[in-house]
Amino acid sequence: MAAGPEIIPYSEVRQDLWRPLSGASPRYVAMVFFLLAVSLWGLFSWGYQLHEGIGVAGIQRPVFWGFYLVDFVFWIGISHAGTLISAILRLTDAQWRKPVTRAAEAITVFALMIGGLFPVIHLGRAWIFYWLIPYPNSRLLWPNFRSPLVWDLTAISTYLMGSTVYLFLPLIPDVAQLSQHATGWRRKLYRALSLGWTGSDREWHALERAMKLMAAIILAVAVSVHTVVSWDFSMAIAPMWHSTIFGPYFVVGAIFSGIAALLVVMAIIRKTMHFERYLTPHHFNNLAKLLLLMSLLWLYFSVAENLTVWYGNEPKEMQVFGARARGHFAPYFWIMVFCNFVVPFVLLGIKRLRTIRTATIAGVTVLIGMWLERFIIVVPTLARSRLPATWGRYAPTWVEISISAATFAVMALLYLLFSKLFPIVSVWEFEPHPEEED
Amino acid sequence: MYLKGDFQEKDAAAQALRDLKAIGFSGADLDVFSDEPIEFRRGVLDRPSRMSLTVVVGAITFCLLTIGFVYYTQYDYPLVTGGMPIFSFWATGVVFYELTMLGSILTTLACFLWESGLLRRRRAPAPVVEPEVICIRVHCQADQAENVSRCLTRAGAQDVGRIGDRYE
Amino acid sequence: MGVQVNEQTKTEHRWGMAIDLDRCTGCQACVAACHAENNLPLSDPQSAAKGRAVHWIRVDRYYEGEFPNIRVKYMPVLCQQCDEAPCEPVCPVYATYKNAEGLNVQVYNRCIGTRYCGNNCPYSVRFFNWFDPNWPAPLDLQLNPDVSIRESGVMEKCTFCIQRIQRAKGEAKEENRPLTDGAIQPACVQSCPAEAMVFGDLNDLESKVSRLAESGRVTHLLEELGTKPKVFYLQKAE
Numbered sequence: 001m002a003a004g005p006e007i008i009p010y011s012e013v014r015q016d017l018w019r020p021l022s023g024a025s026p027r028y029v030a031m032v033f034f035l036l037a038v039s040l041w042g043l044f045s046w047g048y049q050l051h052e053g054i055g056v057a058g059i060q061r062p063v064f065w066g067f068y069l070v071d072f073v074f075w076i077g078i079s080h081a082g083t084l085i086s087a088i089l090r091l092t093d094a095q096w097r098k099p100v101t102r103a104a105e106a107i108t109v110f111a112l113m114i115g116g117l118f119p120v121i122h123l124g125r126a127w128i129f130y131w132l133i134p135y136p137n138s139r140l141l142w143p144n145f146r147s148p149l150v151w152d153l154t155a156i157s158t159y160l161m162g163s164t165v166y167l168f169l170p171l172i173p174d175v176a177q178l179s180q181h182a183t184g185w186r187r188k189l190y191r192a193l194s195l196g197w198t199g200s201d202r203e204w205h206a207l208e209r210a211m212k213l214m215a216a217i218i219l220a221v222a223v224s225v226h227t228v229v230s231w232d233f234s235m236a237i238a239p240m241w242h243s244t245i246f247g248p249y250f251v252v253g254a255i256f257s258g259i260a261a262l263l264v265v266m267a268i269i270r271k272t273m274h275f276e277r278y279l280t281p282h283h284f285n286n287l288a289k290l291l292l293l294m295s296l297l298w299l300y301f302s303v304a305e306n307l308t309v310w311y312g313n314e315p316k317e318m319q320v321f322g323a324r325a326r327g328h329f330a331p332y333f334w335i336m337v338f339c340n341f342v343v344p345f346v347l348l349g350i351k352r353l354r355t356i357r358t359a360t361i362a363g364v365t366v367l368i369g370m371w372l373e374r375f376i377i378v379v380p381t382l383a384r385s386r387l388p389a390t391w392g393r394y395a396p397t398w399v400e401i402s403i404s405a406a407t408f409a410v411m412a413l414l415y416l417l418f419s420k421l422f423p424i425v426s427v428w429e430f431e432p433h434p435e436e437e438d
Numbered sequence: 439m440y441l442k443g444d445f446q447e448k449d450a451a452a453q454a455l456r457d458l459k460a461i462g463f464s465g466a467d468l469d470v471f472s473d474e475p476i477e478f479r480r481g482v483l484d485r486p487s488r489m490s491l492t493v494v495v496g497a498i499t500f501c502l503l504t505i506g507f508v509y510y511t512q513y514d515y516p517l518v519t520g521g522m523p524i525f526s527f528w529a530t531g532v533v534f535y536e537l538t539m540l541g542s543i544l545t546t547l548a549c550f551l552w553e554s555g556l557l558r559r560r561r562a563p564a565p566v567v568e569p570e571v572i573c574i575r576v577h578c579q580a581d582q583a584e585n586v587s588r589c590l591t592r593a594g595a596q597d598v599g600r601i602g603d604r605y606e
Numbered sequence: 607m608g609v610q611v612n613e614q615t616k617t618e619h620r621w622g623m624a625i626d627l628d629r630c631t632g633c634q635a636c637v638a639a640c641h642a643e644n645n646l647p648l649s650d651p652q653s654a655a656k657g658r659a660v661h662w663i664r665v666d667r668y669y670e671g672e673f674p675n676i677r678v679k680y681m682p683v684l685c686q687q688c689d690e691a692p693c694e695p696v697c698p699v700y701a702t703y704k705n706a707e708g709l710n711v712q713v714y715n716r717c718i719g720t721r722y723c724g725n726n727c728p729y730s731v732r733f734f735n736w737f738d739p740n741w742p743a744p745l746d747l748q749l750n751p752d753v754s755i756r757e758s759g760v761m762e763k764c765t766f767c768i769q770r771i772q773r774a775k776g777e778a779k780e781e782n783r784p785l786t787d788g789a790i791q792p793a794c795v796q797s798c799p800a801e802a803m804v805f806g807d808l809n810d811l812e813s814k815v816s817r818l819a820e821s822g823r824v825t826h827l828l829e830e831l832g833t834k835p836k837v838f839y840l841q842k843a844e
Contacts, residue, residue, distance in 0.1 A: 010569050053758035054719065055736025060657030062730045064721035124719015124734065124759025131699050131718055134511060141700055141716070142511035146522055146529040149698040149720055154536040162543045169550065177473060180566065195556040198564035200575075204475040205485045206554035213493055213546050221539045228532055236726045237692050237831060382725060386828060387683070389666040390730035392657045428474050517703040521690035521834075529695065 008277060013430055017423045018178070020273045024420065027272075035413040042406020045399045046121060054124050058397040062390050063382040067400035068122035069232075070374040071407060074257070075115030076156070076229050077250070077370065081258030082108030082163060083222035084290075087215040096286055098429045099278050103269060104262050105167040106424070110414045111261075112160045114407050119152060121403060148232045155221075155228040162218045169210055172197050173428045189421075226254040238381045239316040240309060249301045256294035256340075257370035263287050263363035265415070267356060269424055278425050281356055288348045288359040291366065295344040302337075319384045328393070329380045332372050339369025439579070441586050442565050443595025445572045452482050454574055454593035461585055463576060471565055471573040489549045493542050500541025504534050563601045575601065619785075620708040620836070621766055622808040623795070624818040625682055627841040629802035632680030636663050636794030636803065640684075643767060643793035645753045647739040660733040662764040663794050679841075682803070684794070685710060685731045685764035686827065686835030693723035693732065701761070707771075708808075708836060712763055719759040728828050732763045766805070767792035787813040808836065 008016075049056050059066040085104035089097035120129045132153050134142050143150050176197035179190035197203060230250035233241040243249075263284070270279040306325070309317050324333045343365040347358040379394050418424070445451040451470065455478070458468060465483055470476060508530050516524045551557050565573045574595070576586050583600075590598045640646065640663045649659035663684040670677045687710045694702050694710065701717035704710055724732040738758045741749070749755070752769040756762050767790075774790045787806050795803040806815035818824075823840040 014569065053735075053737035055658065055758070059721075060736075061659075061724065061733060063657070064724040064734065119720075122720070124721065124761075125717070125757075126719075126759075128718050131716075134507070139716075140515055142514060144517075144519065144695070144698055144700045145508050145512065145533050146519060146526060146695045147698040147722070148532075148696060149722060151532040151536070153698075154533050154540075158536045158540040158543065161540060165543055165547050169547075173473070195551075196561065197556060198561075199471045199473055199567045200555070200564065201470040201472075201476065201483060202485055203554040203556065204472070205487065206489070206550050208475060209487055209489045209553075210546050210550035213489065214543070217493075217539060217542050217546065221536070221543075224532070224535060224539070228536075231532075232722075235696065236722070237728060238725060385730045386728045387666065387730055389664070389683075515700075517700050519694035519697070519700070519703050520692060522695050 014177075014427055016275070016278070017425050017427050017430070018181075020419060021178075021421065021423065028416065028420075032413065032416055035409040035416070038409035039406050039413060042403045042409065045402035045406070049121075049399050049403075050126060054122075056397060056399045058395045058400060060392055060394065062385045062392045063379055063394040065122070065378055065382060066394050067396050067404055068118050069378050070371065071404050072115055072118035072122070073229055073250070073374045073378070074371050075111045075118070075407065076226060077254035077257045077374075078261045079108045079111035079115060079159070079163070079258065080222055080226065080251075080254035081111070081262040082106075082166070083218055084255050084258055085262065086166060087219040087222070090211070090215045091219070096283055099425045100262070100266065100283060100287075101429065102167070102170070102422075102426045103265055103424050104258075105163065106415060106418050107258070107261055107265060108163045109160070109167050110411055110418075112156065112163060113414075114411055116156050116160065117407075119149070148228065148235045151228045152232060155225045159218075159221050159225045162214065162221050166211075166214050166218050169207060169214070170426060170429065171422060172207070173199065174423055174426060177427065178423075186421075222254075223251055226251045233377065233381075239314075239384070239386065240320040241377075241381045243305060243309075245301060245305050249305065252294065252297045252301055253370060253373060256291070256298050257367060259287060259291045259294055260363040260366035260370070263291065263359055264367065267360040267363070269419070270356075273419070273424070275425065278430070284356045284359045285354065288354050288362070291359070291362060292344055292348040295341055295348075295366070299341045302340075316384075316386050319388075320381050323380045323384050324376055328383075329376060333376055336369050336372040336376055339365045340373065343369075439583065440563055440575055440577055440601040441583060441590070441598065442573055442575045442601050443587075443590035443593075443598040444568075445574065445593070445595055446570070447594070448476055448478070448572065450594040451476070451572045451574060452478050454590055454595060455482050457589045457593055458574075458576060458586065461589060463578070463586075467577040469562075469575045469577075471567045471575060472571070473567050473569050476572060485553075487553055489546070489553060492549050493545045496545025496548075497538050497542035500544075501534055501538040504537040508533060565601055618707070618809065620808040621687070621771065622708075622806065622815050622819070622836040622838070623684075623687075623766070623792075624804040624815050624824075625837065625839050626802045626804075627679060627681060627839050628823075629800045630665075630680045630682060630798075631800050631802075632665055632667065632678070633799065634665050635797045635799060636682055637661055637665060639793040639797035640764070642748065643750055643753070644765070645739075645749050645755055647735060647756075648741055648745065658736055660762070662731070662733065662762070681827075681839065682794070683729060683731060683827065684837065685766075686729055686833065686837045687766060689834035689836065690832060692726045692728065692831075692833060696722040696726050698722070709766055709768060710763075711768070712761060712765065714754060714756050714760050714762065717760045719761065721761065723761055728831050728833065732761055735760050735762065 057066065082105040085097050086101045120126050123129055132143050132150060172194055175190045176194035179187055179194050182190055227247040227250065230246040234243055234246035236242060266279055269275060309321050323329050344362045347362045348354050383392055383394060385391060445454065455468060468483060470483060509525050512525045522529055555561065562577065565575060567573055574590065578586050587598050644662060646662060647660050649661065653659050663682055666681045666683050668679040668681065687708065689708065691704065691710050694704060698720060699716055699718055701713050702710060702723055721734055724734060735756050735758050739755060770792060771790050774785060778785045787810060790805060792805055795805045804815050804818060806813040808816055808819065810816060818840065819838060821840060823842060824838045825841055826835050826838055
């Protein structure tokens with residue numbers, strides 16, 4: 001894998017990176033229609049739920065939160081893909097991130113948009129979700145800023161705003177270049193989006209300064225966002241939710257699932273757009289190492305949490321712990337451990353096994369494992385409430401499964417459309433990676 | 439009027455800029471166009487910026503506004519919840535933090551749009567930039583045109599000429 | 607032990623309830639009465655199997671000992687109307703808060719159904735309307751006009767029969783007399799054949815409930831959580 005960087009002439013770079021923007025293969029069109037169908041089915045399910053009542057979902061007392069909250073945390077977690085690549089790697093001046101940043105930031109923005117839908121989907125009276133927003137109204141009431149759910153609103157809005165700015169700013173030079181070569185409605189679109197960019201040094205300086213500031217800002221926001229999402233749970237006094245570790249635990253888990261998502265997306269992009277020269281084994285190697293690192297960090301936090309609960313032996317917490325590790329939820333728990341730790345450790349820890357294919361497999365496995373982790377966090381605690389007389393259980397219905405599946409379809413659809421309109425590898429930022437040891 | 443010259447090398451362009459500054463032009467009259475950011479040595483063409491300071495000020499402004507807003511709304515219709523005080527700094531501190539960061543984001547965006555000169559109505563004509571070409575544009579009077587052309591050509595510019603009055 | 611008079615909210619009334627576990631026979635008359643009084647959605651075996659049964663007051667059974675020396679303790683559990691309720695600060699729209707008389711009120715038309723309060727209640731006394739309520743004939747003829755029907759998507763819980771409190775206060779005000787102790791009886795208290803439940807004003811030190819609060823048999827449910835419930839249980843110390 002340690003080959004020297006291939007110097008590709010600039011005109012070829014532009015040609016290669018712009019090629020996916022024109023034309024649509026039959027496979028692409030078929031995929032778009034399929035994803036549209038799944039998304040529409042999810043939309044129909046949601047409409048059905050709005051009409052019939054949220055009882056068509058599987059949630060019940062005392063498990064008042066189920067799939068929708070799991071999906072919410074999952075998607076907000078995925079959104080940390082962009083933050084890591086764009087912000088942390090930019091701040092540490094890691095050059096290998098350059099072909100990957102836009103793909104990662106696109107994941108962030110779309111994942112946030114999808115994740116931000118779930119607090120609305122899970123509401124009992126979703127049509128008045130806007131009561132969460134502070135505005136003068138005839139009820140003379142304001143939202144309760146003490147509630148972690150209102151914290152969620154501010155955090156996710158801020159992060160969405162920041163990520164959109166962070167995605168949009170470096171897009172401007174590319175879009176300006178595209179507008180010179182495009183025709184028809186595309187030319188108008190690119191012209192409008194480029195805001196009159198001419199490539200002057202003033203513009204470049206302003207852009208670079210803004211990106212440096214945004215990198216630091218978005219990092220601070222991203223850490224706070226997933227911490228705030230975790231505080232939806234840890235601010236409650238439910239057993240095994242009320243844990244101080246949740247903030248860092250969730251942030252680490254988010255970055256973990258974000259890298260996994262990015263690996264999968266990159267592998268797909270590389271294959272379908274024939275970007276073998278741009279998304280090289282070197283990139284996958286670095287991301288795989290990061291994934292391995294995050295897997296170990298995740299394991300560390302999980303062990304820290306579970307060990308303290310088990311050692312402390314507090315009765316209510318042990319009920320939940322027992323349900324997770326030995327009881328009803330044990331299969332999900334142990335599959336989660338296998339997916340999140342064993343598979344990445346073996347596939348990525350052993351150097352000979354670390355290839356693009358195994359990195360992608362590890363990415364998919366981690367995504368499954370992290371979804372299960374969110375499930376393990378949300379449901380067992382609620383199912384084993386403090387008073388044993390009120391214990392319950394949970395099984396999802398077709399409505400929840402449809403909506404959850406539809407969000408994956410929506411994500412893929414948005415991504416397909418985005419990569420058809422804008423170059424998914426940033427053209428102006430592209431430069432061959434320096435030779436590094438693997 | 440606006441004159442321009444194309445360069446292939448960064449050093450040649452830097453030399454041209456130094457020469458132009460020597461004959462009396464300041465950074466305000468000079469612009470460098472390229473399709474990727476060019477890093478000149480310090481002193482060649484500096485663009486001082488107050489973006490960082492403005493962003494901090496913007497963030498602090500949002501923070502204070504948020505604290506004021508939350509304080510006002512909590513007392514506007516005070517309701518006791520869970521024994522917490524009506525206005526609790528710690529219970530609502532997260533909201534202050536997030537909106538402070540939102541302030542910094544919006545200020546950064548605003549500063550970027552201002553300092554880059556984008557979105558301004560009447561702008562000087564800009565040359566079409568070819569890939570891997572560095573184009574210097576000089577804003578000069580008609581009587582200085584001769585000097586400027588000579589300066590650019592001496593530094594190694596190609597295609598020295600005048601840019602039209604329309605944005606092209 | 608005893609129930610502290612809250613210095614912060616020295617208001618005219620502070621409603622509390624005493625439940626004598628040594629008297630409770632577990633007959634569940636209180637459960638039935640609450641259903642009738644408060645227009646509770648129908649809870650049949652199907653909804654119970656789905657975890658959707660709604661019982662604002664329920665009777666928990668605790669078995670102690672081995673056969674043949676089994677003892678059963680019956681414990682009616684209803685909203686404890688906590689002074690420091692964990693369900694209140696987490697509601698994003700102020701649908702639940704503590705009113706001036708110490709009641710943890712649930713405002714149905716404010717609720718948007720996030721169900722966070724239900725998760726945070728350690729006693730699991732909060733219930734959610736998963737669908738619009740439906741009472742098959744002839745049950746639809748016995749609804750109480752004093753109590754609003756909750757639509758789909760709204761949380762509900764025991765209100766200490768606030769409609770009865772309001773009516774009694776209104777009548778007392780009209781007749782220009784103070785409220786007498788025992789004038790207000792929530793449906794559960796009224797229907798208990800063993801007279802195990804006592805409801806009254808904790809701010810009135812002469813009321814029956816205040817005098818019971820001084821007894822040596824007072825316990826609170828999940829006291830260690832610091833919720834400061836205003837429902838206290840009287841049971842013989844073991």
